Amino acid sequence: MSTDSRFVHMMWQEQELSKMVDGGVPFPMLSDAGGRVGAVYGIYDEAAGVNIRGRFIIDPDFKIKAMEVLTADVGRNPDELMRQIKAFQHVRATGEVTPSGWQPGQPALKPGPSLVGKVWQVWKP
Amino acid sequence: MAELKDSCVKPVRGPIAPAASPPSASTTPVQEVQKVTARVGQDAPDFELSAFIAGKGFQPVKLSDYKGKWIVLCFYPGDFTFV
Secondary structure, eight states, rough: OOOOHHHHHHIIIIIIIIHHHHHHHHHOOOEEEGHHHHHHHOOTTTTEEEEEEEEEEOOOTSSEEEEEEEEESSOOOOHHHHHHHHHHHHHHSSSBBTTTTOOSSOOOOOOOOGTTTTTHHHHHO | OOOOOSSSSSOOOOOOOOOTTOOOTOOOOOOOOOOOOOTTTTTEEEEEEEEEEEEEEEEHHHHHHTTOEEEEEOOOOTTTTTO
16 A cells, blocks of 8 residues: 555556566555555655555454554565464464464463463473 | 546545544534554554556455455555565
């Protein structure tokens, strides 16, 4: 989503993105004219008149689970995005929690009194 | 590709205020300033925007139509830049 019009989105897809990704980017490219939605999400830069690099993960209950905001000069890391989505999905499915650096396939933690002071024993990444 | 006929200006709803928002003071101005309402753990602020979708063309997209799925919203400063 950017403040560009849907016409510009179409040109970007046809002129550039479709040459980098086979078949083009499959996601809806949203046009946030005037940054009205960006303002509600707290990532609209009034001085520049554009949305900065905000990224939000929303779960099936429509709750925001994660947000990441960067200034315009540094791009995102899709691997970290996927790791976070998989961690939230694991937590949702199992009720376990995922410690820092957790990767899909690694054991997660079962929160509770018996874990207090014992994380060092069970979490050895 | 689907029909791409479209007018130059097509109104969309933009941010959609929660239906349950209570009416505040009677002197509330008609046009309110958009407040930041996105917070982790809270409902995602809903909206409807026009979109380009590869293979489908132009169509409005409402965020809450995707309720029940995992959604990633990605904002970036402009087309023809990196994300």
